Amino acid sequence: MPKKKGRKPTLKSLRNKSDKLLQATFMEKAENKYCEGQRTVLVDGVKVSKGYRSCGKPAVCGHHFWTKANSAALRYEHDNLVAVCAGCHLRHHQGAPELHVGVIERRGIEWFKALELKKNTTIVKPSAKYYNEILLCLSQTKLQ
DSSP, X not given: OOOOOOOOOOHHHHHHHHHHHHHHHHHHHOSOOBOOOEEEEEETTEEEXXXXXXXXXXXXXXXXXXXXXXXXXXXXXXXXXXXXXXXXXXXXXXXXXXXXXXXXXXXXXXXXXXXXXXXXXXXXXXXXXXXXXXXXXXXXXXXO
């Protein structure tokens, strides 16, 4: 009896699967299992950075330093991910830029410039082939 052909996965489903696998591989391989968020203190009712210091909570996900909307080329790069706890991740997405300042201080300007160069020079055209390659690459990363 011939096999039934299923529907081809949509780009959205392939992207979602790739995003989930990226987070899983990042958290598994992350050198720092603790949040890279930055501690702040209140000074006269205003939050002020207290130098770069990790908030110290366990990280729950990888935050994209260069957002997915700003760079498809960096969407699946582990170097573009920052380990954060839920609180720091939420604060950052609500407009607190301290996270990026602290990450640049900790990782260095060379890291920042290399990512920026890749962001500005690499063009990615998402397709089923592209996502399948990403899934394969991330799967191999997870097995290592």
